[in-house]
Amino acid sequence: MNIAISASGLTLDAEVNPRFGRCEQFIILDPETMQFKVLVNTGQSAGGGAGIATAQHIIKEGIGAVLTGNCGPNAHQVLTAAGVEVVTGVSGNIREAVELYKSGGYCPSSQANVSDHFGMGKGKNR
């Protein structure tokens, strides 16, 4: 299944974007073939609930996993409910991050790793 990576640029040589909800774009990639496309993140302009809007937007791409730096609790809840694996703590070059993911170097996170970014939500971790 395809994976989505929050991206700071438009190619696999760009860096992983540390934020999920407010990144400018995602790279949607087939890990087998490494074919990819860039998806502009419409959720980033949300007043509140950017993570929620972004999550709903990328779920429509039929992805199985998300790789990102940080993901807040609301977005995490939405992605998990849709059966999408969430991998946080991902940084550095996108191509390398994907390779590391493919070789099992990342564990999916069972909960949000940060409290909400720029949002009005309630952090699940206290």
Place this chain on the structure above:
Amino acid sequence: MIVSIASGKGGTGKTLVATSLARSLIDDYSVTLLDCDVEEPNAHLFIKPQITSTEEIAVKVPRVRQDRCNHCGKCSEVCVFNAIAVLGDTVLTFPELCHGCGACSHLCPRQAISEIPYRIGTLEKGHSGGLEFAKGELDVGRAMATPIVRKVKQRPPGEGITLIDASPGTSCPVIEAIKGTDFCLLVTEPTPFGLNDLSLAVEAVKELGVPCGVVINRAGKSNEVIEHYCQEQDIPVLLKIPLELKIACLYSEGFTLADGLPEWKARFKQLAERIMELTGERSCNTQR
């Protein structure tokens, strides 16, 4: 008569003025003090009220009836605040983002959404030495202060004088506090920050069509910068509270000026009478 006390800049002395006014007027008038600085209410520290009732304040948020929902996603589509997400056969709601607009429940084609209360804070009512008091407080972690301000102000129209202590700034909860009052007293300080923020507050008050006047707190050698501005804007400077150590000490200990320095009672009474003149209130309406 309803007077709001606001400022623009934080820390200029709104609460000092509001509570001192309240304490100066209770001998001659029926007075109610409403603390609408719901994020950081402080008036109770000076008034020390006996609280007689506490109620929860809640806003309405959606609750989806699973037996009726067919996961069409319409609710999520119409929610501009991203407070509902529909994924497959799961509906997630995010009450902290909900503005209570009712769009989801009204537009659900299966009428599968009802609205349930979601607590955001509290309203306390009480009294202190003849003064009626109410205080709104936003729960820590909640973001939306405006519905609480609305609730604090919701009272049967009474006689006497109502004083509303607002929060700093010019955003929604402040506007809600000032809206519909007869007069807004703007408390400022004679510094560049004070002037800058006062001008923002004056803009806000003018938008709302509420007449205003200024109190200069910590007045000293450089009042002209404020006085000059007020003259240009045709806004009366109604009171100057000097920068004095004994006043600062009283404040730091939680005393109003009226309690600590009795000569100020007369000055605050005069301030209130001036406001009544400016708003055209006849004092017999408000007097005991």
Place this chain on the structure above:
Amino acid sequence: MKEVVILSGKGGTGKTTIAGSFAALASSKVLCDCDVDAADLNLLLEPLVQEEHDFTGGWLAFINEDKCCRCNLCSQLCRFSAINDFKVDEIACEGCGLCERICPVKAIDMKPNIAGRWFVSQTKYGPLVHARLGIAQDNSGKLVARVRQRAKQLAAEGGLDYIISDGPPGTGCPVISSLTGADLALLVTEPTLSGAHDLERVIQVCRHFGVRAVVCINKFDINELNTRKIEDFCARSETRIVSRIPYDSTVTEALMQAEPVVEYTDGTASLEIMNLWQTTAFILDSKNGTYNAGLKHGSF
């Protein structure tokens, strides 16, 4: 890069004063004014605006008088009492769009609400990102987010070490938005009953959102009893006090001259603010900080 947000709970405790001095002391940084309702940091930094942007926050309903059939359904359904006499009260309208959807003659349009403007300016201390929210506007959280986002971008592009954010008073939406994801919250308080009371609440907000908080007591010597009360509270809640700034009349003089305190005077407050910056930078730079890095899991 690391970000420190200066907050207080109570207004007027000295956040902007300290932010202005940090601007002069830190060598490699971006300055960010998150108090979008009443932005004052620019008054100390003499900014030259290089970029200006409209900020659209949400929507506003607009009723086309020509199409309106005066059924009043919109007014009845509006939860915010924003429609009266077939006109929209722009201050009350929250942009939910319900009226647009239910209007039987499609007389209502939702238009993007220009809620303010934001700016990137050059100052002699470095870049400053600041904003001005319109009167009675909502979405202050979003504007704060925009300002912080641009500040982060500038810091990344310029390889700058720190983001120094001057925060708003209170504990609500704009405070939460300026706090989330920051590396450190520096809470500036004063030894008054109000200052202490509000400090307790803003510490709780920092805990709630998992951001490490340290405290600075400004003008601590004007009431040593209250200062001790604050110290006791901080000790009980395991919140570190990183500075006690003495009352110094030259601070007011500096403000009246619209200059950062540390540039204007070598007085006692100025020296302590310099120490405070050293401590803040040290905390930001240290990998784990004195407390565990597992802040994300909530322990302090």
